Amino acid sequence: MRTTRERNGEPLTKRIRPEDIPAPVVELCRALAQHGYRGWVVGGCLRDRLRGAVAADWDLATDARPDQVQKVFPRVIPTGLQHGTVTVRHRGVGYEVTTLRGEGAYSDGRRPDHVEFVSEVADDLGRRDFTINAIAYDPVADRLDDPYGGLEDLERRVIRAVGDPLRRFSEDGLRVLRAARFAASLEFELAPETEAAIRPTLETFQRVSAERVRDEWLKAFKARAPSRAFEIMRRTGILEITWPALSQLDDATWLAAMRAVDAAPLDACMRLAALSFPLRDDLGAIADWLTRYRYSNAERERILRLVEHAWPKGGAPTDPAAVRRHARRVGRQDVHGAAQLGLVLAVAFTGEGSACAREAAAWVARLEELVDDHTVLQTRELALSGRELMQALGLAPGPRVGQLLDALLDHVLEEPRANETDALLEYARTRLSKD
Secondary structure, eight states, X not given: OOOHHHHHSXXXXXXXXXXXXXXXXXXXXXXXXXXXXXXXXXXXXXXXXXXXXXXXXXXXXXXXXXXXXXXXXXXXXXXXXXXXXXXXEETTEXXXXXXXXXXXXXXXXXXXSOEXXXXXXXXXXXXSSBXXXXXXXXXXXXXXXXXXXXXHHHHHTEEOBSSOHHHHHHHXXXXXXXXXXXXXXXXXXXXXXXXXXXXXXXXXXXXXXXXXXXXXXXXXXXXXXXXXXXXXXXXXXXXXXXXXXXXXXXXXXXXXXXXXHHHSOSOHHHHHHHHHGXXXXXXXXXXXXXXXXXXXXXXXXXXHHHHHHSSOTTSOOOSHHHHHHHHHHHOGGGHHHHHHHHHHHHHHHHOTTSHHHHHHHHHHHHHHHHOOXXXXXXXXXXXXXXXXXXXXXXXXXXXXXXXXXXXXXXXXXXXXXXXXXXXXXXXXHHHHHHO
């Protein structure tokens, strides 16, 4: 999309052309128009398109009722009829189409108790969270509706609640966290009155499910600088509710953690490990938090490994076998990433050029030199399988086989060239004869 800024050096345009919208989306709006209805592109997809970013999922609003939408299109899935939403399948893609609506009270701090259909798009936009998300475009009429000043806020890079922020945040508790997350992902600032409304409405936020909180954190970690979101969470009290131990860090430690989060690889688990690193002396508490916020077992185990092993306890080993044993503890997936994270942490907490940072850089180089894709780090990577070991030595299945395989792996970590079938069998026979 070309903006007037790009054409004439003027502020962000208050127009968007039909050709800026994907053809299938325009076709859906045109089909609605042919039946006497209107269709608008709304929400985040329009916001991102207006600011020149790539839009992902395209959502539509319409003045047609759900039953009328179902008559217009041949393939419709009633995904959320109670909220006026259906999914229209078109060209192999599903598009959410929602009837213009107003909303009643939010008793649970998440969803409205009831919705009522409205005929004016401005009334529908008035129920949305932030002005930058309260813009609508009709590509058939080539008309942009912006009743709440979202375009100006896009231009000024400001996140502002629609209408009264206290009311917006009291309706849906997740909105306060979305405000922080948008500040990071869009690199915008919160309007002062919008930020001021967060702390008085945290009671509603406390009713938000752990899954929804986790999802917003994961989205925040995708930002170039997640610290923008977490700084807002800290100063508004959101962090006191979600992770009290982090909110209690002293300022110097907190700032170091923020530097580490921003510099860590663009990987949610890596960045969460960097954030929780100051709490590493209590891995059990970190594990409990990950469980509470519904991280999967695999994610929890990986994050804990990264926190524990990003920097080797007692300092980085120099003996090649010790380096390979450390790599085994970390796991192949993260062996090099954990070392890079350790370097990030060393720089963030002790400063670039510090003795610790120099040692961390040397550790990264040493690990890259001694551990590659061919380094054996697991028993299943040995040149001798458990089945082959049992057949060759006449062993029955049982713990003894596993113990022998572990001994073989330790041997190969000490001497990588020993990973040959005959040599491993000979070593296993020697171990058995000594037992």
